[in-house]
Amino acid sequence: MTRAVLRALERELLVFARTWRGSAFSAFVQPILFLAAMGLGLGGLVDEGVGAGGQLDYLEFVAPGLLAAHALMATAGEALWGVMGGVKWMGQFSGMVATPMTPGDVYGGLVLSAGVRAGLAAVAFLVVAAVLGGVASLWAPLAVVAAVLLAMVTTAGLAAWSVRRQDDLTFSLIMRLGVIPLFLFSGTFFPVEQLPDVLEPVVVLSPLWHGVEVARDATTGAIDGWTAVHAAVLVALVLVVLPIGMRGFERRLTP
Amino acid sequence: MNVSAVLDRGRIAPPLDARTRFLRMTERNVVGYVRHWPLLVSGVFEPLLYLLSIGIGVGALVGDVAYAGRTVPYETFVASGMLATAAMNGAVFDTTFNFFIRLKYAKLYDAVLATPLEPRDVALGEVTWALLRGAFYSTAFLVTMALLGMAESWWSLAALPVTVLIGAAFASVGLAGSTFMRSFLDFDFINLAITPMFLFSATFFPLSEYPDGIAWVVRLTPLYQGVALCRALTTGEVELGLLVHVAYLAAMVAVGVAVAGRRIDALLRR
Numbered sequence: 001m002t003r004a005v006l007r008a009l010e011r012e013l014l015v016f017a018r019t020w021r022g023s024a025f026s027a028f029v030q031p032i033l034f035l036a037a038m039g040l041g042l043g044g045l046v047d048e049g050v051g052a053g054g055q056l057d058y059l060e061f062v063a064p065g066l067l068a069a070h071a072l073m074a075t076a077g078e079a080l081w082g083v084m085g086g087v088k089w090m091g092q093f094s095g096m097v098a099t100p101m102t103p104g105d106v107y108g109g110l111v112l113s114a115g116v117r118a119g120l121a122a123v124a125f126l127v128v129a130a131v132l133g134g135v136a137s138l139w140a141p142l143a144v145v146a147a148v149l150l151a152m153v154t155t156a157g158l159a160a161w162s163v164r165r166q167d168d169l170t171f172s173l174i175m176r177l178g179v180i181p182l183f184l185f186s187g188t189f190f191p192v193e194q195l196p197d198v199l200e201p202v203v204v205l206s207p208l209w210h211g212v213e214v215a216r217d218a219t220t221g222a223i224d225g226w227t228a229v230h231a232a233v234l235v236a237l238v239l240v241v242l243p244i245g246m247r248g249f250e251r252r253l254t255p
Numbered sequence: 256m257n258v259s260a261v262l263d264r265g266r267i268a269p270p271l272d273a274r275t276r277f278l279r280m281t282e283r284n285v286v287g288y289v290r291h292w293p294l295l296v297s298g299v300f301e302p303l304l305y306l307l308s309i310g311i312g313v314g315a316l317v318g319d320v321a322y323a324g325r326t327v328p329y330e331t332f333v334a335s336g337m338l339a340t341a342a343m344n345g346a347v348f349d350t351t352f353n354f355f356i357r358l359k360y361a362k363l364y365d366a367v368l369a370t371p372l373e374p375r376d377v378a379l380g381e382v383t384w385a386l387l388r389g390a391f392y393s394t395a396f397l398v399t400m401a402l403l404g405m406a407e408s409w410w411s412l413a414a415l416p417v418t419v420l421i422g423a424a425f426a427s428v429g430l431a432g433s434t435f436m437r438s439f440l441d442f443d444f445i446n447l448a449i450t451p452m453f454l455f456s457a458t459f460f461p462l463s464e465y466p467d468g469i470a471w472v473v474r475l476t477p478l479y480q481g482v483a484l485c486r487a488l489t490t491g492e493v494e495l496g497l498l499v500h501v502a503y504l505a506a507m508v509a510v511g512v513a514v515a516g517r518r519i520d521a522l523l524r525r
Contacts, residue, residue, distance in 0.1 A: 022440035025447050037454035042313065044464045045329070049318040058316070169291060176297045184308035194315055 001104040001246070008101055008109025009116075016117060027121050031070040032128050038062050038189065039134055056136075056220065063134030064143055064215035065188035067125050071118040071147035072154050072208050076179045078114070079158035080171040087163060093253055103253035104246045107163075111156045111242070118151030119144050129219070137221025146214035149234040153207045156238055160245030163252050182208045187216075210234050271371050279372060280380020281387070288388075295388070299395045302341040306399070309459065310334055320461055323492040327407075334405045335414075335489045336458035338396055339481035342389055342418040343425045344449070349385035350429035351445050355436055364523055374523040378430060378515055385426045386419055393418035400489065408491025417488060417501075421481040424504040427511025428477075434518040452478040457486075480504055 020027070043058035086093040086106075096106050122144045129135050158174070165171075185195065186208035192200060203209045210230040217227040271279065288295045310330035319326035357363040364377055372380075393415055400406045429445075436442065456478040462470045473479055480500035487497055 019440070022443055025443045030446065030450055033450055033454055037459060041455070041460040041464050042317075045320060045460050046313065046316045049316060049329075169294070172294055173297050176301050180301055181304055184304050185312075189308055190312035190316060194312055 001108045002100075002102055004099075004101045005105040005108035005112070007099075008096065008105045009112045010109075011096070012109050012113035013116060016113065027074060027117070028124050031066055031074075031121065031125050034066050034070075035059075035063060035125070035129060035132065035134065038066065039129075039132065057133075059132065059134045060136055060220060061191075061216070062189060063129040063132075064146075064219040065186075065212050067122055067129070067143055067219075068146050068150055068208060068211040068215040069183050069186070069188045070121060070125065071150040071211065072179065073183055074121065075114045075118060075151045075154045076158055076175060079110070079155040080162045080174065081168060083110070083159045083162040084165065084168050084171075087252060094255075097253045097255065103249035106253065107156075107159060107245050107249040108242075110159055111152050111238075111245075114151040114155035115148040119148045122147035126219075135219045137219060139217075139221050139223050140219045142218035142223070142227075143215035145231065146211040146218070146234070149214075149231065149238065150207060150211040153234055153237045153241065156241040156245050160241060160248050163245070163248040182206050187212045207234060207237055276372060277376035277379035277383065279370075280367065280376055281383045283367075284381070284384040285387075295391075298345070298388075298392055302337050302392070302396050303399055306330070306334055306337050306396075310337070310405075321463065322461065322486070322490065327490060328405075330403070331405045331407065331490065332461070332486070333459060334400050334403075335486035336456070336482050338393065338400070338414060338418060338489070339421055339478060339485040340453050340456075340458055341396060342393055342421040343452070343478055343481065345389045345392055346385050346422040346424075346426040347429045347445065347449055349388065350381065350426045351433045351436075352442065354381060354430065354433050355439070355442070358433075358522075368523060374520045375516065377523060378519050382423070382426045382430065386422050389422035390415065390419050393422075406489050408489065408493075410488040410491050410493050414485050414488040417481070417484045420501065420504050420508075421484075424477065424481075424507035424511070427508050427515060429511075431511045431514035431518065434515060434522050452476055456482050458482055477503070477507060 039059035039062050043062065046058035093103075093106050097103055101109075126135065126140055126143060130140065161174070162168075162171070185199075186192070186203060186206045188208070192203045192209065195203065210233045213230040214227055214234070217223050217230075310333045314329035314333065317329040320329050320332050322332055364374075367377055368374065397406065397411060397415060401411065432445070455473060456476055457473060458478070462473060465473060480503045484497055484500045487493055
């Protein structure tokens with residue numbers, strides 16, 4: 001990666017600035033609808049029923065879960081099909097590496113721009129969640145960090161896979177058998193303690209779980225040493241995956 | 256040499272029966288998907304994973320909910336909502352995103368129309384395939400519900416044809432809608448219609464959680480008809496009033512087919 005990675009980031013953000021309206025619903029409105037349905041509607045049932053444990057309303061419990069989960073769900077498709085598009089279907093990556101940008105810069109630009117966009121979505125989500133009463137602490141802005149890191153991990157990892165493929169046949173499988181299970185079982189909607197005992201330890205392998213923990217500690221004000229540990233896991237994941245993706249982009253895009 | 260002599264020698268394909276030739280379009284999809292069977296089979300898991308997460312995971316936090324004058328476990332309540340939603344999602348996805356990719360990018364229909372098949376056969380064949388696929392997924396979901404004890408009545412068997420009706424309603428309206436799409440950017444409108452229905456059609460929580468005015472709006476939405484039917488059948492709370500929901504869905508089929516039929520011809524021959 002060279003300093004031209006900033007040009008790659010600029011390119012991605014410029015495209016986003018011109019086309020964001022087309023994805024405004026899925027990027028900004030959809031997570032808020034989920035929050036209204038799950039936090040307010042379903043939350044009414046949960047709070048009348050057994051409850052999510054502790055003193056948290058269900059709305060307060062699920063809001064940080066949805067915030068983090070959205071960072072994963074919204075970037076996964078873009079990293080898989082978007083990268084295949086850039087390499088093969090539309091081929092703009094070939095154009096980019098014909099400039100002083102290296103293949104690593106193209107990859108780095110994608111990862112950074114995913115972080116920026118997820119950060120914007122997370123800020124919008126937090127504001128609405130706070131208005132609805134789902135945010136209990138002034139530490140809440142830290143949750144944005146969780147969203148940014150998750151988006152970067154997701155993009156770095158899935159782009160590293162996509163750039164090595166010749167077609168998109170595996171992508172739906174990754175979404176259905178990888179991304180969606182993570183979304184549903186990483187402590188997003190119910191505490192991981194409820195998972196079967198065999199599965200509970202497995203959850204440490206889920207990047208989303210680490211992100212949900214950071215976000216939930218932030219919005220509920222339960223910041224402690226573990227919050228830092230979970231954030232460090234996400235940073236470490238980005239650092240481990242980046243070289244793998246870089247190699248993939250270099251092999252595929254070096255003319 | 257006359258035509259029948261040429262046919263006898265097998266030089267050109269025999270004419271296809273105009274009434275059944277749309278099945279060639281369906282057959283094409285069957286062959287294609289059987290080759291990529293993991294893609295087909297993996298579709299079974301998505302609604303099941305939702306059922307385990309929201310039904311059993313969140314269900315443990317909820318306990319029972321009031322329904323039809325008694326209480327049912329939350330997982331039973333939400334399972335029927337998932338069943339109807341999965342039928343809608345599958346049908347909409349097949350007739351919008353998939354249809355559009357095939358139309359604009361894969362140019363599949365250009366190839367199809369170079370054969371004796373007509374635009375009408377394309378539409379019928381694609382919808383037939385969407386319904387077959389949907390019936391396969393619904394069967395898998397219903398069997399799972401039964402195994403987990405969430406199907407409380409033999410009426411649950413009738414939920415299968417109901418999911419096919421839900422699929423037909425959304426497939427025909429989806430296909431009609433696709434013909435108005437200009438580019439992929441317009442597909443955010445589909446999410447705009449589908450996501451609120453998925454979340455707010457009494458799928459995850461009963462109408463009683465809404466203020467009265469909003470509850471009435473929900474009662475008028477298309478997916479609510481399917482959810483109400485599936486829920487009544489899987490819990491055995493069957494009554495004559497359910498036919499209203501059937502009529503609503505049947506009307507969607509009629510309107511969708513009429514609009515799609517008129518527009519698809521122009522679109523494909525362009």
